[in-house]
Amino acid sequence: MRTAVTTALAQVDREKIYQWINELSSPETRENALLELSKKRESVPDLAPMLWHSCGTIAALLQVLMDVEVCKSVK
Numbered sequence: 001m002r003t004a005v006t007t008a009l010a011q012v013d014r015e016k017i018y019q020w021i022n023e024l025s026s027p028e029t030r031e032n033a034l035l036e037l038s039k040k041r042e043s044v045p046d047l048a049p050m051l052w053h054s055c056g057t058i059a060a061l062l063q064v065l066m067d068v069e070v071c072k073s074v075k
Contacts, residue, residue, distance in 0.1 A: 017044060021051060024060045034064070 017040060023033035041047055051057050 013040075013044075017047070017050065021054045021057060025056050030060065030064065 017037070020033040020036045023029035024037075037047065037051075044050075051061075
């Protein structure tokens with residue numbers, strides 16, 4: 001019984017992970033998605049491959065980095 005509950009919780013958590021990865025592609029939801037994914041980075045061992053293999057995620061993360069660099073150079 002304990003394994004079934006743990007598996008169900010892991011599946012819900014995995015669905016949230018995929019939702020946050022999808023939210024990275026939208027500028028309106030990107031900040032919250034980054035926050036939530038950063039909280040899970042230690043507990044989800046395959047988060048890096050999930051991000052790498054998802055469509056458009058690396059481009060979205062590069063955009064965030066470029067935005068930060070622009071803000072730093074303006075100051």
